[in-house]
Amino acid sequence: xxxxxxxxxxxxxxxxxxxxxxxxxxxxxxxxxxxxxxxxxxxxxxxxxxxxxxxxxxxxxxxxxxxxxxxxxxxxxxxxxxxxxxxxxxxxxxxxxxxxxxxxxxxxxxxxxxxxxxxxxxxxxxxxxxxxxxxxxxxxxxxxxxxxxxxxxxxxxxxxxxxxxxxxxxxxxxxxxxxxxxxxxxxxxxxxxxxxxxxxxx
Numbered sequence: 001x002x003x004x005x006x007x008x009x010x011x012x013x014x015x016x017x018x019x020x021x022x023x024x025x026x027x028x029x030x031x032x033x034x035x036x037x038x039x040x041x042x043x044x045x046x047x048x049x050x051x052x053x054x055x056x057x058x059x060x061x062x063x064x065x066x067x068x069x070x071x072x073x074x075x076x077x078x079x080x081x082x083x084x085x086x087x088x089x090x091x092x093x094x095x096x097x098x099x100x101x102x103x104x105x106x107x108x109x110x111x112x113x114x115x116x117x118x119x120x121x122x123x124x125x126x127x128x129x130x131x132x133x134x135x136x137x138x139x140x141x142x143x144x145x146x147x148x149x150x151x152x153x154x155x156x157x158x159x160x161x162x163x164x165x166x167x168x169x170x171x172x173x174x175x176x177x178x179x180x181x182x183x184x185x186x187x188x189x190x191x192x193x194x195x196x197x198x199x200x201x202x
Contacts, residue, residue: 001051002026002049002051002060003048003049004046004047004048004049005019005021005026005028005046005047005049005060005062006021006044006045006046006047006167007019007020007021007022007026007044007045008020008021008042008043008044008045009038009039009040009041009042009043009044009045010025010041011041012035012038012041015029015030015032015035016028016029016030017030017035017038017045017062019045019047019062026060027060028047028049028060028061028062029059029060029061029062029087030047030061030062030063030087031063031068031087031090031091032091032092033091033094033157033158033161034062034063034064034068034161034165036158036191037064037158037159037161037162037165037191038162038165039162039165039166039195043166044166044167045165045166046164046165046166046167047062047063047064047165048062048063048064048065048066048068048069049061049062049063049069050063050069050072050073050083052083059083061083061087063090063095064161064162064164064165065094065095065161065164065170067094067095067096067099067135068090068094068095069095070095070135071090071095071098071099071132071135072086072087072090072095074128074131074132074135075089075090075098075124075128077127077128077131078120078123078124078127078128079123080120080123081120081124085114085115085116088113088114088115089113089114089115089116091114092112092113092114093109093113094157094161099132099135102124102125102128102129102132103129103132103133104129105125105126105129106125107121107122107125110124110125155189155190155191155194156177156181156194158191159177159180159191159194159195159198160173160174160177161173162191162195163176163177163195163198163199163202168202172202173198173202175201176198176199176201176202177194177198179198179201180194180197180198180201183197184197
């Protein structure tokens with residue numbers, strides 16, 4: 001079981017990365033926001049992982065936070081949701097955001113997810129609305145439940161995830177990004193600019 005990979009980011013692809021750890025290059029498939037939030041190759045990164053084994057393949061999935069991995073695994077307990085669908089879902093909603101939508105059984109939000117029709121959305125809500133409560137996720141960071149950035153998402157949350165990938169704790173990353181947001185306000189900024197500024201505030 002491979003639960004975590006920490007090492008040098010060698011390559012960034014369309015849907016995966018290669019990380020060198022202990023002299024071995026690991027290919028990890030990531031949700032889209034995680035890929036977008038990563039620094040340039042050459043930086044040290046850390047991923048929480050799930051090693052998925054099936055008859056014809058062995059695939060390593062990577063996540064920037066334990067919350068995203070927890071929700072990924074929970075999604076796959078539902079009939080009709082395999083790793084590809086679960087990853088596609090987390091490419092559109094973070095773990096805490098999705099957990100909040102599931103707890104509320106927000107069918108409108110769930111049916112907007114790729115690969116999720118009305119019947120699957122209803123099944124997700126019925127089967128997982130209670131289960132996500134047991135995960136202990138920090139829903140205070142969720143865009144669905146009212147975010148720490150007053151409703152903003154995009155580069156701000158991606159920058160926070162990038163800092164955790166660089167080895168900072170979730171609280172350190174959150175505080176640094178919040179400090180930067182208070183200084184800059186809601187003007188348009190890139191993930192790279194936020195991360196550079198937030199690193200000075202860590």
